[in-house]
Amino acid sequence: MVKLICIDLDGTLLNDKKQISDQDKQVISLARQAAHITIFTGRSYFSALPYLEELGIDIPVVFQNGALIATPFERRVIHQISLNTKVALEALKHARRRGIYTVVYESFFSPQDMLVEKEYRGAFEYYFSYNMHRVRTVSDLAQAVRDRDSIAEIALIGKSRAVETLVQELEMCCPKAFTAVKNQKKDETVFTEIFGPNTGKEKALDVMLNIYGIDPFQVMFVGDNYNDSEIMRKVGYSVAMDNAPEDIKKIARFTTASNNDSGVSLAIKKFVLGEDI
Template sequence: MLAGGATLGKYRLILVDLDGTLLDSEKRISEENKKVLHQAVKNGLYVTIVTGRSYVSAIDYVRELDLKVPVVFQNGALIYDFKSNAELFKSTLPAITAIQLVRLAKQHSIFSIVYEDFYTVPDMIIDEDYAGVHLKYLEANMWRVKRVPDLFTYIKTKKEVAEVAMVGGRSVISFISKQLDDGISVVENSVLEDEAFVEFFGPGSTKAHALDVLLSYFQVSPSEVVFIGDNLNDVSLMKRVGMPIAMGNAVKEVKEAARWVTTTNDEDGVAEAVKILLEGDVVEL
């Protein structure tokens, strides 16, 4: 069970992203990563996951690590405590807002996905084909995808949804984002060949905001937190913690926000970083 709690030097809480960080290219947690994270807990640190993945796509990893602490899903839209089996935070999009987002996407020829719910599958609702550079993500999640004749009609049967994602030209989605109300949380997840995958959530749905919930729960300060990440949706959290660490495979923006860079996700980069922290031999950039 990953829990922990006693103070170990300067840092007390380790937050770890999943894809591109704790998971290797085959979407597995290596034995070395598991061993070192469990050692961190034995040495007195709290350890948990902060991921852009949904509950349904990340729950197997939570169980594999035997986490009994709060875990952050969908970039902070859902924070679930596996000790008390209760939600600590959940933010949704009203159906009327989801309709507005899908309408704007279609007006600008942007592919959209409506994530219907946090806990059930299929949860990714689409009404058209997609063949862009993010196709690999869609193919890997086909078990979660439901195609409907018309997204507008489908959303109108709901009171709220978990999120809406837009996939397409980065500049176009940026233009759309500037037209939205302040209450919508916009998270740029990744960019491939100038095609962005951008997610739209209810208020307070960012990894940086999730940190506030975790700080209160674990009774630690930002300076006592380590965060290891790799992609654009990790940058806001990187800027708030005492020890931001970038993976060797991280995008440029993450490396620029980090205090130092570990090895890649296929080289047990999380384990390498945590071992250095445990040994107290941190060399910063």
């Protein structure tokens, strides 16, 4: 029996217009009678908050791939893992040398949290178009973070091989001091995030299991991308969206309809409400 439903936002609950369908909202409301429902997202607190308000979710939510767990309205922090500034500076140094585009996310609770040195051009332009209100341009990222003890995270955007090599170099100089989370891939370009140690949606799940006194086999997770792969391996009911990469669909127990076809509600109907779909 499913006792906790964890849902990703982008590419999962949100359609391509960044909206939640009426069908998904209705089914989520109905399923609250059977299970706890929360969001597990890569988004920051302020970026996710409008959707949490729309859904009326007031239990702990996982933000930034598990680096932050907090209650949406009281903003009570339950779990937080920051990235040490020394590790961030090493990542920035290697990224500059390899020509990898970097974004510094300076804090968990800043509406304008994204620091960049220049405008981004490439495979992930759509991400920046949706998040321009969060972006501040600085002359030197290293200088901007040097006086801080820690930051929330760094994003690395570049060719797969170059980013993988950078992560390996970082592991050699800063072992066990960070977590690299591959978020998305478009052709040969990846969007990889560098967090503090022991970060991931699968790690955040352990915190949630402890809160509710349940085991992973009583959890349903619905997601669509590479940052969802490890938690999909851990839960009893793993669901991939039809728009997910084939690698992710192979991991999931069940594939539902796409994010544009209210796939989340179909999965909830099948595994929680017991409806044939």
